[in-house]
Amino acid sequence: MNRPAVRRIGVLTGGGDAPGLNAVIRAVVKTAVREYGMTVLGFENGFGGLIKNQVRELTENDVVGILPRGGTILGTTNRDNPFHYPVVKGNEKIFVDVSDRIFENVSIHGIEALVVIGGDGSLSIGKELYDKGLKVVGVPKTIDNDLSATDQTFGFDTALTTATEAIDKLHTTAESHHRVMVLEVMGRYAGWIALASGLAGGADVILIPEIPYNIDIVAEKINARSQERKKFSIIVVAEGAKPIGGEMVVNKRVEDSFDPVRLGGIGNVIAQQIESLTGKETRVTVLGHLQRGGSPTAYDRILATRYGTGAVNLLAEGKFGRMVCLKGQNIEDVPLEQAIGELHNVPVHGELVKVARQLGICLGD
Numbered sequence: 001m002n003r004p005a006v007r008r009i010g011v012l013t014g015g016g017d018a019p020g021l022n023a024v025i026r027a028v029v030k031t032a033v034r035e036y037g038m039t040v041l042g043f044e045n046g047f048g049g050l051i052k053n054q055v056r057e058l059t060e061n062d063v064v065g066i067l068p069r070g071g072t073i074l075g076t077t078n079r080d081n082p083f084h085y086p087v088v089k090g091n092e093k094i095f096v097d098v099s100d101r102i103f104e105n106v107s108i109h110g111i112e113a114l115v116v117i118g119g120d121g122s123l124s125i126g127k128e129l130y131d132k133g134l135k136v137v138g139v140p141k142t143i144d145n146d147l148s149a150t151d152q153t154f155g156f157d158t159a160l161t162t163a164t165e166a167i168d169k170l171h172t173t174a175e176s177h178h179r180v181m182v183l184e185v186m187g188r189y190a191g192w193i194a195l196a197s198g199l200a201g202g203a204d205v206i207l208i209p210e211i212p213y214n215i216d217i218v219a220e221k222i223n224a225r226s227q228e229r230k231k232f233s234i235i236v237v238a239e240g241a242k243p244i245g246g247e248m249v250v251n252k253r254v255e256d257s258f259d260p261v262r263l264g265g266i267g268n269v270i271a272q273q274i275e276s277l278t279g280k281e282t283r284v285t286v287l288g289h290l291q292r293g294g295s296p297t298a299y300d301r302i303l304a305t306r307y308g309t310g311a312v313n314l315l316a317e318g319k320f321g322r323m324v325c326l327k328g329q330n331i332e333d334v335p336l337e338q339a340i341g342e343l344h345n346v347p348v349h350g351e352l353v354k355v356a357r358q359l360g361i362c363l364g365d
Helices: 021-036 047-052 099-108 120-131 156-177 192-201 215-227 266-278 298-316 351-358
Strands: 008-013 039-043 055-058 085-089 092-096 113-118 136-140 180-185 205-207 233-238 250-253 261-263 282-286 322-327 330-335
Touching: 008 021, 008 047, 021 039, 021 113, 021 298, 039 047, 047 099, 099 120, 113 120, 113 298, 120 136, 136 298, 156 180, 156 192, 156 233, 156 298, 180 192, 180 266, 192 205, 192 233, 192 351, 205 215, 215 233, 215 266, 233 266, 266 282, 298 322, 298 330
Parallel strands: 008 039, 008 113, 113 136, 136 322, 180 233, 180 282, 205 233
Antiparallel strands: 039 055, 085 092, 250 261, 322 330
16 A cells, blocks of 8 residues: 555535536545545535535445446535635625635644545635645536646536437427427537537537627528428527627526526527527427436546546645646646636637538538
């Protein structure tokens, strides 16, 4: 058994849930215990658990059978930023820095380092904690696949599979009723889920945030299909898609969240406009949180497992302030500041966009 740089570690899952979180937790626990003789403590409900001292030891028995399970056995939240924490004083909600509580709780349990599993928001908090003196290693998680420092995040493949299956099913009902079907998918400010699922599912129109659309061009595509005796059409739209010169559709704002903007509703906007411009019956399916749920695909299980093992190896080697990542076929690591530096958007002149155009798929421009 190797002698690690740290012996007691914590782990938490932050931000939105994603298929594969349990696979990471399992890999962290098994690698830490078996390879290095470490003790692992899990904080419940993201950074809220760190703030409120909600913690429990995780043994190998605690992770038996969780590999194929979606969600996270620790719970998660996209709120509870310790550097911007909501408290009520009188009748007013204010935001304060409670990060000192985290260091107190970590000290109480003798935790020497922390594995933060999350997206850009959670990893940004992890970076702030590292800058303040906590030994942190990050694991990239988001179904949106929008972290620039890794070739792929776990959770994306499962979300993509769910979206593709939805398109497959919409095809049959669209063809039967000669309708236009609009599928709204997640992705926030990146169009990876929409573009990849649209390609895999044979969509006729794909609208993504990176390429603002002209609704008249979309309508022309639908009418052109009718003239070719194709009596139905499939439109896949990312929740962050926007018209040329327009804005994204915001469903609501959650002010105590790392990213307060909640997108949603673009599918209905597109459907109303298409029906008005073409006269064709149009229906909308908002896939929503179905993309976050369910059992992870084999790819995501393996990638998440590799990330979990890689994170523990970094801790054991004393390489803190870094995030494990996928580069080509290899698990590597990068500084946390590089991990959260910029979003990984769809390249508008990249291969996937070029392939879509060559297949005759309308991208709205």
